[in-house]
Amino acid sequence: MALEIAPPRPEFLQVAEAVAREKMIEKEEVLEAMELAMGRAGRQTYGINKDIRAEIDRKNGAVKLSRWTLVVDDDAVEDEETQMPLRIAQKVKPGIQAGEYIVDPLPPIDFGRIGAQTAKQVIVQRVREVERKKQFEEFKDRVGEIINGTVKRTEYGNLMVELGGRAEALLRRDETIPREAFKNGDRVRAYIYDVREEPRGPQIFLSRTHPGFLAKLFAQEVPEIYEGIIEIKAVARDPGSRAKMAVISRDASIDPVGACVGMRGSRVQAVVAELQGEKIDIIPWSSDIATFIVNAMAPAEVSKVVLDDEGKRVEVVVPDEQLSLAIGRRGQNVRLASQLTRYDIDILTEAGESERRQEDFRKRSGLFVEGLDVDDVIAGLLVTEGYGSIEEIVEVDDEELASIEGFDENIAAELKRRAVAFLELKEVEADQKRVELGVSDELVELGSFTAAMLVTLGEKGVKTLDDLADLASDELVEMLGEDQMDEETANAIIMAARAHWFGEEGEPQNG
Incomplete structure (x- = not known):
């Protein structure tokens, strides 16, 4: 059929x-x-x-x-x-x-x-x-764009925003500017900072507090930014209150700050209005980090900058009367400058920095007076020349030490002899203390620690080869200090301490 x-x-x-x-x-x-x-x-x-x-x-x-x-x-x-x-x-x-x-x-x-x-x-x-x-395919490549939408509903303070009838996006309460309120039907402009594909559909996340929102608003208002003549290098925001933006111009004839401000402030004011009155400091970016930090601290004046590139820290010295301006209300100015430059910033007044310098001078001078048995004048000369420890006196060339004004070869040789004697005495005293603490000779035989380090380990409860072998490398570095040992060296020492746990062919020994 x-x-x-x-x-x-x-x-x-x-x-x-x-x-x-x-x-x-x-x-x-x-x-x-x-x-x-x-x-x-x-x-x-x-x-x-x-x-x-x-x-x-x-x-x-x-x-x-x-x-x-x-x-x-x-x-x-x-x-x-x-x-x-x-x-x-x-x-x-x-x-x-x-x-x-x-x-x-x-x-x-x-x-x-x-x-x-x-x-x-x-x-x-x-x-x-x-x-x-x-x-999802439409919006996944639009992360980093500004989009306009309409508030469709509110859920526990979070806004569901309709994007032209094609999709819904979430504007969480903590991503809105403080004190701004939206009602159903209100138009809202926000920054797409994330798009995720989830079982219930694509989730589009919006923000009005993201630094990128401020940058994109300026790109809409300043043609030179849109055309790539001016580049926004960094943005830091305290949403609704204050922001700092660093800019640089690819064209030497165009002032990047002036272009962003606009005629009579027209361009910056348009952005400020969108951000609910958020004050914006526009500063020139510099490849020289010290100059950039000085610019970032505006409107405060900076007297001196002391950089620690390795630790990403910087000390900023300001005139006494500029301290409150440099810190800002509730620490806002220094916090934004730190976010902008990505350096931890410590602020000192000129008086405070001078007092600290004098205290450091007295401390180092006292070290030389006690360790080398010299008077304040000689100790002061050594500190002025940049010497900070007795170990440096031992390591320096005789000619360099003798070249200090008021010194000669005899004085240099005597200072080095006293420095060596002092360190040897300290080593003997430290070794005696090491024995009193019960730190074993096995740790001495490793040849990786000074007597002072062994005392520190003994005081921390590390007294035998097994105690040392049980440590992780970061624990050993923390005990001795990063200025004394790095993690790679610590790991090598610990592996050497563990060697007695294994037989000749790498098999654990039977205990």
Whole structure:
């Protein structure tokens, strides 16, 4: 008996085209969703566990149903509803191989009310998935852009923003500027800082406090930034209160600060208005970090900058009367300058810096007076020349020491002799203390520690080779101080201490 031919259904094609136009997705994707839905409805008739598939004719809309059965090796059948052993399949279709399908056409069906409802649910779900994927593809490359939207609803202070009817975005309460309030229907401009693909659809996250929001607002207001003539190098914000922005010009004839401010402040004022009155300091960027830090501290004047590049710290000395201005209200100015330059900034007044310098001078002079048994004048000369420890006196060349004004070769030689004697005495005293603390000779024999270091370890409870071997490298560095040892050296010492745990061939020794 011949199978009934499926009648043409042009209305299916019309529906697919209408849905595709409404949702702004491809017609083919809608048709695939309809085929999936009709296949599921077909399983309601021919067997829920069977692999029933539908195919819509792209010319006349006719729906063809078929049952698909996967051919598998004789001993690999797991599901008799959807799989057929190879020996039986070859009787049905000679020459077929495992991995291929046997496709049996099925008579067309009347979907009925339940089938139609099931199909509708599948189509709606599938179309929604396609729509979400399209949204993600559209917005994933727009991170870093400013977008306009309308507040659709508020959830626990967070705003759900509709983006032109195409998608929704989340503007969390902590990403809004303090004291600003939005109502349903209000227009809002914000910065896309993240787009994530999640099971419930793409999640688009907006911010009005992100530094990038300020930078993009200036790019909209200042043509020179949009054209790349002026570059924004860094931005730091205290949202709604104050911001600092560092700029540089690629064209020597264009003042980057003046261009961003605009005629009578027109450009900067447009940004300030969008940011609810946030004051903006625009400063010139400099590749010289000291100059950049001085600029970043504006409006405060800076007398001196002392940099520690390795530790990313800087000491800024300001006149006494500029201290409150340099710090700013609740530390705002120094905090923003620190964020802008990425250096930790410590502020000192000129008086405070002078007092600290004098205290440091007295401390180092006292060290030389006590250790070298010299008077204040000689000790002061050594400190003035930059010597900070007795070890430096031992290590310096005789000629360099003798070249200090008022010194000669005899004085230099005597100072070095006293320095050596002092350090030897300290080493003996430290070794005696090491013995009193019970630090074993095995640690001495490693040859990696001074007597003073061994005393420190003993005081921390590290007294045997096993105690040392049990440490992690960062623990050893923390005990001795980063100025005494780096982590690589500490790791090598610990591995040497662990060597006695293993036999000659690297196997653990039996204890």
